[in-house]
Amino acid sequence: MPESRDPEHSPRPAAERPALGRRSLLRGSAIAAGAGLAASVTGKAAAAPVVAFGHGVASGDPLPDRVIIWTRVTPSADALPGSGVGEAIALDWQVATDSQFTSVVRSGTVTATADSDHTAKVDVTGLKPATTYHYRFTARGGAVSGQVSPVARTLTAPANDADLSRLRFGVVTCSYWEAGYFSAYRHLAQREDLDAILHVGDYIYENGQGEYRARNGAVRLHEPAHDIVSLADYRIRHAQYKTDPDLATLHARIPFIATWDDHEFADNAYQTGAANHDPATEGDWATRRANATQAYFEWMPVRVNGSGTDAPLYRRFRFGNLAEISMLDLRTYRDEQASPGAGWRKVDDPDRTVTGRAQMDWLTKGIVSSPTQWKVVGNPVMIAPTLIPPLDTRTTKALTDLIGLPQGGIPYGTDSWDGYAADRRRLFDAIAAAKVDNTVFLTGDTHTSWACDLPVDAANYPAGPTVGTEFVVPSVSSPGVGDSLGVPPRTVSVPIEEAYKAVNRHIRYAELDSHGYGVFEVAPDGAQMDWYYVSDAADPRATVRHGASYRVADGAQRIVPVGAPLDPASHRPGA
Incomplete structure (x- = not known):
């Protein structure tokens, strides 16, 4: 949750707000x-x-x-x-x-x-x-x-009927200006093997100066100094991010396929509000959301299929016969997040949604009827269950009903798909019923790295079936677990990672400290994610190292570790 704001940061009329500083x-x-x-x-x-x-x-x-x-x-x-x-x-x-x-x-x-x-x-x-x-x-x-x-x-993308040997994408999320430099973008820009960059959300952050604490304080300050609320505010913030030289270089070399998450609006945004929105001081949420949407449509190289700020951002891209990419919008149509305690019961409510009904129908039909071998989903928030612990609804339903717990187990958080279990069940059931394989979710939001199988029933993994896999990439610079706790990397986080994997056996890899990016490849024989980590997000000259690689074979529906990353020389798009 954001810290309390200084009264000096309360919104001012747009005419009184400073433009982006010279x-x-x-x-x-x-x-x-x-x-x-x-x-x-x-x-x-x-x-x-x-x-x-x-x-x-x-x-x-x-x-x-x-x-x-x-x-x-x-x-x-x-x-x-x-x-x-x-x-x-x-x-x-x-x-x-x-x-x-x-x-x-x-x-x-x-x-x-x-x-x-x-x-x-x-x-x-x-x-x-x-x-x-x-x-x-x-x-x-x-x-x-x-x-x-x-x-x-x-x-440009390949022809719809092209038979391709591979596709390769950079995958990024969560670039927080004050927490660090964008070295991850610089290292991606140096590669010659990427067909596009998939940005799965939090391209900008809405916070005022110093409100979202980084390990070593702010390495550079946001403009304007207050939380952004007006149309002018959002324009100024987008403009500031566009002055980052590493981001500018990446934009000038590789096309982006982007979607938003919450911080393009406000922290933990939902259809009618956000955790970081106070109507008493920041006005009507619908107006703020419209301001954020307009600035995003103006400042981002996205194709808007419609007019005005109600035009949908979710959309689909086909890359030959090999892959189709569905980019989701998981903020505009979602219900408010469930809260712990009495609010736990909302997690299983079939009337609550993270996608909205129209987008869920679009997503489901797209996956089950896709003409391509791989179905890739640009997914702003994590869809793999992270439960404490996963419960078998066949044997524990009476108990969970009695004490008011979610049927599948207590979620780590309710801002992800865990907080909208009925929507996730609808999607997983549709994929399973259609016997669709090769569905991969590429996810951001958590500021951490994960590789997961997607079980139909997490409590019965690995015995039960899976419907796909998920690869979660780390933040470009936004604070991770170690940053937030102020402890050295690879200390406190390591036992937390092991505890998650022990309880949720479908989680095959977790790394909660490092910043960086992913390189994702789909090929006829399988799909692979390589995680790359920068040496220090606070260092504008940060180096990069390979962190881990996981692969899912064609039709396998389960991931395995791979010792070596993809060879950058093995793919040259648009040659």
């Missing part, structure tokens, strides 16, 4: 050829040239014939993110098959205005499948006329 934009301007917006000691803009593309460029949501390209233009010194001011700027965009743009295949013009915080997205169509492209934007008009964005690279 120092942050100056740091981010290194993205755009090393120049920046200068600021005097008084905070007023100096007479230095305005850098048009200080927030970089990005691409995302690749399909066989199209991909989203994105940027943000700063038309004048006062038109900072969240300011709501600045003239409209026409941006000429080009997509080419070479980085020198001697072979331009698509081009056009898009206008960036204050209404969209001067962000611009183009859904570039008419492209070839499984092809590497380069793209750039050029400002036309105003004080930044003629400035050119960084040249970036992207990749």
Whole structure:
């Protein structure tokens, strides 16, 4: 739970809130050829040239014939993110098959205005499948006329009917600005074997300065200083994260397929509120959620299928005959989390949902009818049971009913699928009834690493059937168990890991300390996750090491440890 907030951090009207500080934009301007917006000691803009593309460029949501390209233009010194001011700027965009743009295949013009915080997205169509492209934007008009964005690279998906030997993805989650640097993004950007980056939530954090404690305090401070609530606030925070050089580099090299979790809104968000939302001081939740949604749609390279902030974010991507990826939204439609004690009974309530009924139908039908060999789910919160202990409902139901406990056992937490056991049962039963195999959930949220089988009945594992597997990746920088307790890594956490695995036998791997990322591969003969851990999230020059690897063979439905990680040289997408 978040700490109590200082009264100074209570929300102010949007007009009184500061735009993204010039120092942050100056740091981010290194993205755009090393120049920046200068600021005097008084905070007023100096007479230095305005850098048009200080927030970089990005691409995302690749399909066989199209991909989203994105940027943000700063038309004048006062038109900072969240300011709501600045003239409209026409941006000429080009997509080419070479980085020198001697072979331009698509081009056009898009206008960036204050209404969209001067962000611009183009859904570039008419492209070839499984092809590497380069793209750039050029400002036309105003004080930044003629400035050119960084040249970036992207990749389209393979044709729907392509027979593929493998696919490989970087998997990331939970990048908390104040807790550490984004070295995990830097190390992913150095790889040449990734088809896309799957970001499964918590791309930004909503907290004010110092509210979410890291081991060594804040290594850099959030802007604005308070919890973000208004549309201007969310725009400023997204803009700050886009100035991180490691994140900017990764965006400029590999397309993202992203979804949100709670911190893009507020901690432990649900349909009608959040744990970190106080209506008395922060106003109406629906307004705050709409602000967060609008800023996310503006600042992220996601394809929005609809108009307004009610457009669904859950969506599906096909990669040839090999894999289909379903990206979930587990915040917009969920019921409030169950609380311990009398609230335990809500865990099994069939009327409560984490997905919402429409999304559950979409997910279930997609998995059971998928034409691809592997069914991959981008899953913001953990779906594997973590129970204390798992109970056999056939023999313990009378007891759990008597004392008011969840039928399957007491969950470690109720923000995950454990808190919505009926929804999980619906999904697992549908997969089992259809006899679907090769379903893999790729998960974030926990700031820790897990490899799990997904049993139909956790109490009867390993004797009973399983419906798939789950790989949970660590945080990029958000505090883990050791960080939160203030103890050295691999001390207190180790017995906790062993206790979890002893009680929940379907949990095959747990690592509760390290920060980093995952590299996930699907191939006709199996799927594998490699965990990579950075040496120190508080060190901007952190090194990286291989932590562990687990694999599930085609049709096996159960994971096994693997001694060596995937060979980066064995895959070259879009070659």
